[in-house]
Amino acid sequence: xxxxxxxxxxxxxxxxxxxxxxxxxxxxxxxxxxxxxxxxxxxxxxxxxxxxxxxxxxxxxxxxxxxxxxxxxxxxxxxxxxxxxxxxxxxxxxxxxxxxxxxxxxxxxxxxxxxxxxxxxxxxxxxxxxxxxxxxxxxxxxxxxxxxxxxxxxxxxxxxxxxxxxxxxxxxxxxxxxxxxxxxx
Amino acid sequence: xxxxxxxxxxxxxxxxxxxxxxxxxxxxxxxxxxxxxxxxxxxxxxxxxxxxxxxxxxxxxxxxxxxxxxxxxxxxxxxxxxxxxxxxxxxxxxxxxxxxxxxxxxxxxxxxxxxxxxxxxxxxxxxxxxxxxxxxxxxxxxxxxxxxxxxxxxxxxxxxxxxxxxxxxxxxxxxxxxxxxxxxxxxxxxxxxxxxxxxxxxxxxxxxxxxxxxxxxxxxxxxxxxxxxxxxxxxxxxxxxxxxxxxxxxxxxxxxxxxxxxxxxxxxxxxxxxxxxxxxxxxxxxxxxxxxxxxxxxxxxxxxxxxxxxxxxxxxxxxxxxxxxxxxxxxxxxxxxxxxxxxxxxxxxxxxxxxxxxxxxxxxxxxxxxxxxxxxxxxxxxxxxxxxxxxxxxxxxxxxxxxxxxxxxxxxxxxxxxxxxxxxxxxxxxxxxxxxxxxxxxxxxxxxxxxxxxxxxxxxxxxxxxxxxxxxxxxxxxxxxxxxxxxxxxxxxxxxxxxxxxxxxxxxxxxxxxxxxxxxxxxxxxxxxxxxxxxxx
Numbered sequence: 001x002x003x004x005x006x007x008x009x010x011x012x013x014x015x016x017x018x019x020x021x022x023x024x025x026x027x028x029x030x031x032x033x034x035x036x037x038x039x040x041x042x043x044x045x046x047x048x049x050x051x052x053x054x055x056x057x058x059x060x061x062x063x064x065x066x067x068x069x070x071x072x073x074x075x076x077x078x079x080x081x082x083x084x085x086x087x088x089x090x091x092x093x094x095x096x097x098x099x100x101x102x103x104x105x106x107x108x109x110x111x112x113x114x115x116x117x118x119x120x121x122x123x124x125x126x127x128x129x130x131x132x133x134x135x136x137x138x139x140x141x142x143x144x145x146x147x148x149x150x151x152x153x154x155x156x157x158x159x160x161x162x163x164x165x166x167x168x169x170x171x172x173x174x175x176x177x178x179x180x181x182x183x184x185x
Numbered sequence: 186x187x188x189x190x191x192x193x194x195x196x197x198x199x200x201x202x203x204x205x206x207x208x209x210x211x212x213x214x215x216x217x218x219x220x221x222x223x224x225x226x227x228x229x230x231x232x233x234x235x236x237x238x239x240x241x242x243x244x245x246x247x248x249x250x251x252x253x254x255x256x257x258x259x260x261x262x263x264x265x266x267x268x269x270x271x272x273x274x275x276x277x278x279x280x281x282x283x284x285x286x287x288x289x290x291x292x293x294x295x296x297x298x299x300x301x302x303x304x305x306x307x308x309x310x311x312x313x314x315x316x317x318x319x320x321x322x323x324x325x326x327x328x329x330x331x332x333x334x335x336x337x338x339x340x341x342x343x344x345x346x347x348x349x350x351x352x353x354x355x356x357x358x359x360x361x362x363x364x365x366x367x368x369x370x371x372x373x374x375x376x377x378x379x380x381x382x383x384x385x386x387x388x389x390x391x392x393x394x395x396x397x398x399x400x401x402x403x404x405x406x407x408x409x410x411x412x413x414x415x416x417x418x419x420x421x422x423x424x425x426x427x428x429x430x431x432x433x434x435x436x437x438x439x440x441x442x443x444x445x446x447x448x449x450x451x452x453x454x455x456x457x458x459x460x461x462x463x464x465x466x467x468x469x470x471x472x473x474x475x476x477x478x479x480x481x482x483x484x485x486x487x488x489x490x491x492x493x494x495x496x497x498x499x500x501x502x503x504x505x506x507x508x509x510x511x512x513x514x515x516x517x518x519x520x521x522x523x524x525x526x527x528x529x530x531x532x533x534x535x536x537x538x539x540x541x542x543x544x545x546x547x548x549x550x551x552x553x554x555x556x557x558x559x560x561x562x563x564x565x566x567x568x569x570x571x572x573x574x575x576x577x578x579x580x581x582x583x584x585x586x587x588x589x590x591x592x593x594x595x596x597x598x599x600x601x602x603x604x605x606x607x608x609x610x611x612x613x614x615x616x617x618x619x620x621x622x623x624x625x626x627x628x629x630x631x632x633x634x635x636x637x638x639x640x641x642x643x644x645x646x647x648x649x650x651x652x653x654x655x656x657x658x659x660x661x662x663x664x665x666x667x668x669x670x671x672x673x674x675x676x677x678x679x680x681x682x683x684x685x686x687x688x689x690x691x692x693x694x695x696x697x698x699x700x701x702x703x704x705x706x707x708x709x710x711x712x713x714x715x716x717x718x719x720x721x722x
Contacts, residue, residue, distance in 0.1 A: 007369050021399075022395065026399060026436075029432065113423070174422050174423065
């Protein structure tokens with residue numbers, strides 16, 4: 001084709017490269033979104049202070065924050081899952097522990113994954129979990145029940161005026177891992 | 186191509202293949218433009234039939250005709266077919282026909298790729314439509330394919346995603362071709378700021394296409410791997426986030442809605458000066474307004490998802506950024522009205538459709554501004570108010586502009602004048618019924634009727650019945666459009682080269698019908714030919 005001059009082909013090549021780059025950009029949005037959530041605390045991200053650092057902090061005994069515990073079970077998961085304690089009054093800076101209890105209602109082993117979120121959104125980065133059952137997958141055998149601990153510290157820098165913080169978990173069935181388990185049997 | 190004799194031989198299709206081979210192997214921009222337009226009309230009628238299924242079910246409360254699963258497939262397919270099958274191919278077809286003629290080029294820059302871009306489409310839509318006949322049925326989660334719902338259907342999702350990939354490849358290749366043509370093949374003297382506005386809007390649209398179609402391809406690929414290959418991009422149980430999909434989708438989706446309207450702005454900017462017999466008012470501001478709208482389209486995506494929850498600052502940003510778009514759009518509407526001011530106007534069918542566009546698109550734009558207001562959006566979100574809004578901008582916006590363009594350039598394509606009387610009947614019939622169809626949907630939405638639901642509370646019955654009557658009248662009226670085109674292709678009053686008394690520009694210097702090969706010798710363009718330059722006003 002006489003139209004396919006070098007300059008035309010150069011333009012077309014540049015534009016094709018741009019299209020490929022934008023396909024990559026679509027995938028780049030995944031880590032970007034993750035980073036954005038980490039910085040802003042949206043999408044259920046919470047503070048990530050490690051235990052040692054957090055323990056060395058000062059305890060603000062003058063302030064009391066009520067922590068409300070909440071649990072939801074996804075409809076695909078045949079479990080009961082609830083907090084042992086609905087409310088807890090805590091001092092910022094002090095380490096606390098509470099437990100959730102999970103019970104596998106089915107007659108086969110199931111692996112589940114809990115996903116946390118904190119409300120209100122502005123409190124999420126000041127709510128640090130030092131240990132949580134949501135950090136790993138949870139396996140319960142048929143009819144098995146287990147207490148699952150959460151340890152947390154409310155950061156003393158929690159904005160003034162926030163006196164109630166809700167920690168909420170949704171627990172999902174991990175289909176892939178459960179299927180692997182069933183196949184191994 | 187390396188061989189000069191072969192190249193010469195290829196260029197002049199003196200012994201043209203005939204029959205099916207002529208269309209299958211064509212690399213001619215005019216023939217491919219025609220194929221695109223015919224394909225688009227066929228898809229418009231298919232998508233329209235699906236809309237009539239929806240309106241028939243919603244004629245009265247209760248479930249009468251179709252089951253809810255099929256209803257959901259109809260809403261999803263109607264959108265996919267109309268957006269990717271009717272509106273986008275129509276604009277690409279118009280670009281194929283008119284861009285080379287308007288800039289004085291002998292053909293598109295990459296003719297073989299042009300052939301491929303078109304012929305992918307029938308396969309893509311065969312794949313998409315075939316899912317309706319599969320055991321699990323077609324996609325039914327809405328055209329946005331939000332997970333987790335879209336991942337809970339049957340295996341036909343894989344066909345839908347492959348079809349979307351093919352449509353994307355077709356659009357990207359079409360866009361590359363259009364940019365390469367505009368940047369490299371303009372006739373001597375056709376500087377960028379002498380180009381007709383239709384060429385300008387398409388140049389900018391093509392850049393939008395290249396920027397966002399690959400992002401859609403990425404998003405649906407992630408859906409595909411989540412559904413079939415065990416990844417967890419959007420699966421919360423595996424550490425993913427369904428809201429992430431909405432961000433990626435609308436990063437594509439918002440520029441996409443401007444892809445569906447910018448070429449329409451270009452068409453209207455060609456037609457109004459012709460029938461007002463005055464050069465376009467504010468040519469340069471039109472170019473800059475188009476570029477501004479294109480830029481803004483990239484930073485407003487989250488206004489589609491205010492209700493998923495986001496920080497207050499983000500809501501404010503996306504609200505104000507969205508409202509800013511009204512400024513360049515307002516500039517355009519002002520310029521169209523100023524072009525008509527004290528013009529010697531006549532009201533042939535293309536002008537009627539262009540004027541219908543200006544009035545009715547503005548209504549859609551205003552309801553868009555209402556939707557941009559965050560607190561109001563919480564009430565309007567996913568109601569029929571949204572349905573009314575985007576049908577005003579897409580049906581009485583994009584589709585009206587496409588019909589205006591068809592009436593405007595049909596004499597140039599066929600060499601015959603269309604039946605003016607039937608054209609006017611088509612316009613008035615459409616305009617009355619399209620408002621009967623969509624205007625009541627504003628009230629339904631404000632009263633709280635949700636979209637994509639096959640049944641509704643009895644309080645919504647009257648407005649739904651009115652809307653359905655409008656839908657059937659408008660829908661069957663479009664068969665008249667197909668008849669007018671068919672009649673015009675068959676014969677009619679001979680068209681002159683200029684066709685319209687007030688028409689200016691290179692495309693009106695070639696005979697009607699435009700011969701297969703035009704501008705083999707490039708025309709020389711100066712300020713007299715370039716009617717669009719500001720200095721002439």
